[in-house]
Amino acid sequence: MDILLIITASLLMLLGLIGSFLPVLPGPLTSWFGLLLAHFTTAIPMNKPFLIITLIIAVLIWLLDYIIPAIGTKYFGGSRYGMIGATLGLLFGLLAPIPGGIIIGPFVGALIGELLNNNSSKIAVKAAFGSFIGFLSSAFIKFVVALIYLGLFIRLVLQHPGSMM
Numbered sequence: 055m056d057i058l059l060i061i062t063a064s065l066l067m068l069l070g071l072i073g074s075f076l077p078v079l080p081g082p083l084t085s086w087f088g089l090l091l092a093h094f095t096t097a098i099p100m101n102k103p104f105l106i107i108t109l110i111i112a113v114l115i116w117l118l119d120y121i122i123p124a125i126g127t128k129y130f131g132g133s134r135y136g137m138i139g140a141t142l143g144l145l146f147g148l149l150a151p152i153p154g155g156i157i158i159g160p161f162v163g164a165l166i167g168e169l170l171n172n173n174s175s176k177i178a179v180k181a182a183f184g185s186f187i188g189f190l191s192s193a194f195i196k197f198v199v200a201l202i203y204l205g206l207f208i209r210l211v212l213q214h215p216g217s218m219m
Contacts, residue, residue: 056095060211063091067204074197080119081196082112085203098210108203115199119192120144123160126188132164132181139167140185160185 070085086108093100123144124137132140143163147155164185168178 056097059091059095060098063088063095063207066091067200067207070200071197071204074200075193080112080116082115082199082203085200085207086112089203089207092207092210098214100210108206111199112203115196119196122192122195123164123185123188126184126186126191127160127164127181128184130180130184130187131177132168132184133171133173135167135171136164136173136178136181136185137167139163139165139170140182140188142167143185144189157186157189160189 066088067085069079070081070083070088072081073079073084074081089100089108090105092098093105120141123140127136127140140160140163143159143161143166144156145159146163147157147159149155150159152158161182165178165182168181169175173181
């Protein structure tokens with residue numbers, strides 16, 4: 055049973071890395087579930103404070119993933135309309151069956167929000183670019199956290215070589 059749990063945990067770790075770039079999967083949360091599965095094995099001991107701290111980090115990163123594109127919009131000179139547009143565009147991009155909708159959505163949402171705010175097209179494009187930079191920043195942060203979780207998982211497995219037998 056331990057081997058099945060460790061294999062499944064390994065798959066969740068890899069899925070978490072992929073989920074850092076695919077918005078359908080919450081990368082760090084998926085990786086955390088891999089850590090949780092490893093906790094249920096008898097071969098890899100993990101303490102509860104470790105799991106709680108890593109869960110809190112994963113949830114915070116998951117929440118920030120929805121906020122960072124709006125922050126990027128604001129940082130690049132966007133207004134409240136642009137921030138709301140970026141957030142609505144992100145949600146639409148998640149739900150729309152458009153390839154790259156998660157990238158296009160916040161950009162177009164911020165652009166439309168700024169244009170509705172009667173801003174010039176130059177300001178609107180700059181704010182939309184900020185939304186895109188926010189998306190890239192968010193993906194990078196998620197990837198780093200998922201990579202750290204993978205490293206922790208590998209370290210735990212290697213510390214307990216009997217876990218793979």
